Amino acid sequence: MRAVLLHGPYDIRVEDVDKPSPSRGEVVIRVKAAGICGTDLHSYRGKHPFLRPPRILGHEFSGYVAEIGEGVTGIEVGERVVVEPLISCGRCDACIRGEYNVCRNLKVLGVHVDGAFAEYVKVPAEKVYRLPKGVSYEDGALIEPLAVAVHVTRRSKIGLGDSIAILGSGPIGLLIAQVARCAGARRIIMTDVLDYRLRLAERLGADVTVNAKDEDPVKRILEETNNMGVDVAIEAAGAPPTPAQALRVTKPHGRVVIIGFFEMPSVQLNILDIVAKELHVYGSRVYWHDFATAIELLSEDKIDVRSLVTHKYGLEEAKEAFEVLDKKIGRPIKVLLTL
Numbered sequence: 242m243r244a245v246l247l248h249g250p251y252d253i254r255v256e257d258v259d260k261p262s263p264s265r266g267e268v269v270i271r272v273k274a275a276g277i278c279g280t281d282l283h284s285y286r287g288k289h290p291f292l293r294p295p296r297i298l299g300h301e302f303s304g305y306v307a308e309i310g311e312g313v314t315g316i317e318v319g320e321r322v323v324v325e326p327l328i329s330c331g332r333c334d335a336c337i338r339g340e341y342n343v344c345r346n347l348k349v350l351g352v353h354v355d356g357a358f359a360e361y362v363k364v365p366a367e368k369v370y371r372l373p374k375g376v377s378y379e380d381g382a383l384i385e386p387l388a389v390a391v392h393v394t395r396r397s398k399i400g401l402g403d404s405i406a407i408l409g410s411g412p413i414g415l416l417i418a419q420v421a422r423c424a425g426a427r428r429i430i431m432t433d434v435l436d437y438r439l440r441l442a443e444r445l446g447a448d449v450t451v452n453a454k455d456e457d458p459v460k461r462i463l464e465e466t467n468n469m470g471v472d473v474a475i476e477a478a479g480a481p482p483t484p485a486q487a488l489r490v491t492k493p494h495g496r497v498v499i500i501g502f503f504e505m506p507s508v509q510l511n512i513l514d515i516v517a518k519e520l521h522v523y524g525s526r527v528y529w530h531d532f533a534t535a536i537e538l539l540s541e542d543k544i545d546v547r548s549l550v551t552h553k554y555g556l557e558e559a560k561e562a563f564e565v566l567d568k569k570i571g572r573p574i575k576v577l578l579t580l
């Protein structure tokens with residue numbers, strides 16, 4: 242089969258590799274659409290701490306069941322599906338509590354094991370979800386990042402009337418804004434350093450957008466909230482200045498959720514912000530029982546994922562797709578590979 246392999250930093254090759262065959266409890270999916278995530282981009286740049294090349298990248302995808310392994314029931318060849326791309330150990334304390342997203346031995350498709358930028362990928366059968374009839378493969382490829390947004394929204398306990406600041410208007414920030422609105426958020430303020438992302442944020446429902454290159458986002462968010470601060474601040478940029486900003490703009494007893502981390506292993510925070518305001522600070526990692534909600538929100542048209550897709554490429558053009566995203570050619574937001 243054809244597959245996109247990362248051989249080292251900035252070294253993407255489309256090659257022939259052996260087609261996977263399912264072991265007991267596994268299914269093989271014929272991939273139809275796959276999104277390139279910020280994580281894939283970090284891997285591409287050689288900055289992913291766990292990825293050891295050569296590796297087939299990709300974990301946001303949809304497709305149909307091509308082959309079924311021994312012992313798998315309840316799913317048939319040909320069914321259209323989306324996959325939660327996590328492989329948890331099932332034995333650690335977190336897994337025993339059912340909290341598989343914080344499994345101590347968590348493996349992610351496209352990072353620790355081969356992923357979905359290929360014609361076929363094998364996955365644990367219990368991670369497969371049916372794609373509803375009205376949801377296309379291309380929209381289905383965005384269910385994974387949508388599940389991230391659902392998880393963040395649940396972690397932050399966003400509710401009716403809350404004011405929200407989302408620091409970072411990439412695909413995840415843009416999806417969080419929409420899920421937060423579904424959850425009852427009243428006022429949504431979004432920041433970024435790229436104007437084209439902020440324009441899309443406005444189209445998708447942001448009440449206020451702030452370009453952090455042009456003005457101080459902390460000052461502006463406080464002004465926009467009569468110097469009260471927001472109920473919830475979400476760090477969705479993964480950039481060094483944003484965690485400290487999130488703490489500054491949150492009101493006393495407010496909630497702060499941190500999701501990005503790759504390029505900021507150590508950041509400067511004013512701990513007084515947490516102590517003096519008794520802030521609730523949460524991390525948010527992938528998803529935990531959030532896929533079903535993400536699928537329902539999408540199938541009921543509560544979320545616009547299509548506006549996020551700016552570029553589509555065939556598998557053979559994967560190198561170009563990564564360059565577009567890495568160098569921000571043609572104002573990319575979500576870049577899809579379609580097969």
Ligand code: ZN
Pocket residue numbers: 329330331332333334335336337343344345346347
């Ligand atoms: Zn585990």
